[in-house]
Amino acid sequence: MVNKQNWLNVINIDSVYSSDKQRQAFSLFTMIGIAIVVITLLVFLNYSVYSPILTVALVIVNFTIISCAIYFIKTGKLEIVALISMIIVFIMCIALTYTGGKENTALYWLMFYPVVTFASLGVRLGCWLGLSLLLCCIALLYGPNFGQVSYGDVEKTRFIASFSLVFLFSFIGEYFRHKSHLAIADITLEQKQDAYTDPLTGVANRRFITSHFLKLAQTRPEQYLPFSILLIDLDNFKSLNDTYGHGFGDTVLIEFTKLLESQFSTSALKSRYGGEEFVVILPKLKSAEATLLADDFRECVAKHLMITNDNKKVTITCSIGVAQVNEVEGYSNGLKEADEFLYRAKALGRNKVISINN
Numbered sequence: 001m002v003n004k005q006n007w008l009n010v011i012n013i014d015s016v017y018s019s020d021k022q023r024q025a026f027s028l029f030t031m032i033g034i035a036i037v038v039i040t041l042l043v044f045l046n047y048s049v050y051s052p053i054l055t056v057a058l059v060i061v062n063f064t065i066i067s068c069a070i071y072f073i074k075t076g077k078l079e080i081v082a083l084i085s086m087i088i089v090f091i092m093c094i095a096l097t098y099t100g101g102k103e104n105t106a107l108y109w110l111m112f113y114p115v116v117t118f119a120s121l122g123v124r125l126g127c128w129l130g131l132s133l134l135l136c137c138i139a140l141l142y143g144p145n146f147g148q149v150s151y152g153d154v155e156k157t158r159f160i161a162s163f164s165l166v167f168l169f170s171f172i173g174e175y176f177r178h179k180s181h182l183a184i185a186d187i188t189l190e191q192k193q194d195a196y197t198d199p200l201t202g203v204a205n206r207r208f209i210t211s212h213f214l215k216l217a218q219t220r221p222e223q224y225l226p227f228s229i230l231l232i233d234l235d236n237f238k239s240l241n242d243t244y245g246h247g248f249g250d251t252v253l254i255e256f257t258k259l260l261e262s263q264f265s266t267s268a269l270k271s272r273y274g275g276e277e278f279v280v281i282l283p284k285l286k287s288a289e290a291t292l293l294a295d296d297f298r299e300c301v302a303k304h305l306m307i308t309n310d311n312k313k314v315t316i317t318c319s320i321g322v323a324q325v326n327e328v329e330g331y332s333n334g335l336k337e338a339d340e341f342l343y344r345a346k347a348l349g350r351n352k353v354i355s356i357n358n
């Protein structure tokens with residue numbers, strides 16, 4: 001089988017990635033929403049109890065994360081917004097630990113951090129930020145007179161143990177989710193490409209034209225229209241099969257595909273339409289030029305020697321019908337016209353190119 005064609009690269013699995021992005025965005029914005037509500041309530045209810053540094057920090061956090069949310073809505077740049085938000089929340093967690101929060105309950109609020117960081121930033125940044133927060137907290141809790149409050153020994157060890165466990169399980173969850181996501185994405189892409197590839201020759205199949213090419217031409221007509229259709233049929237293929245065997249027939253189809261690949265530019269879409277019939281679509285090319293290219297190709301095929309298993313030299317020929325398509329809706333009629341020209345080429349003795357121009 002020849003390598004998968006460039007054209008098949010237009011097949012993508014954007015839907016798989018977009019649902020993963022939705023998951024990230026949903027985790028992040030749930031946190032942002034809760035953070036905004038909680039911070040606003042905390043500031044309103046406790047500003048007389050909080051130290052000024054904590055109140056100012058909370059107000060700055062609120063404004064910044066609201067700005068981040070607006071920036072995301074305007075630009076759709078999730079990664080940078082997630083990173084900025086999580087760094088700000090990181091600083092807020094440090095400020096909270098430093099001041100102790102209301103009745104020294106700061107440490108309870110930190111548990112969500114690894115969960116959201118892994119969910120919105122992935123394994124690498126999740127590890128960096130989660131571990132950094134843990135280390136900063138250890139320094140604050142055990143460092144000499146660092147914080148404004150002193151936490152009890154039991155409270156400190158329980159916090160470190162619980163935070164480490166949450167971090168560890170968030171890491172395990174995200175690491176394996178990401179790994180399986182990549183594996184599923186690979187399989188999905190491969191299956192999708194296989195569905196549009198001819199298994200014997202590796203070129204696109206008939207379904208690719210209607211499912212992908214015509215849609216592309218519809219969305220970017222300036223790049224594709226008008227295009228020419230070459231409907232190519234190998235001559236007397238049945239007798240070749242009967243004489244040299246089906247296996248050799250397969251080899252000829254593969255060899256023929258290689259000729260298609262080498263003789264037409266990469267912008268040409270080569271596809272196996274079925275059996276010994278191929279369709280080549282030449283974007284931005286009118287019927288007159290396409291007929292000349294088709295004739296060059298026909299000659300090249302006729303000159304090409306194929307070697308059978310018992311070292312006999314065999315040549316094949318092909319007949320080609322050419323039609324021009326000016327708009328996507330005209331594809332079926334174009335194909336029908338090319339088929340009529342192909343039929344005429346066969347009737348005129350095969351090894352011919354027929355179009356409106358000859």
Ligand SMILES: Nc1nc2c(ncn2[C@@H]2O[C@H](COP(=O)(O)OP(=O)(O)OP(=O)(O)O)[C@@H](O)[C@H]2O)c(=O)[nH]1
Nearest residue numbers: 233234235236237238239241246249250275276346
């Ligand atoms: N080896 C092989 N043969 C195939 C394949 N697909 C279709 N064929 C054969 O292609 C032959 C097509 O025969 P016909 O439709 O009679 O066409 P032809 O012999 O080429 O005659 P003309 O088209 O009139 O020149 C049949 O014998 C099919 O079995 C394939 O994948 N491999």
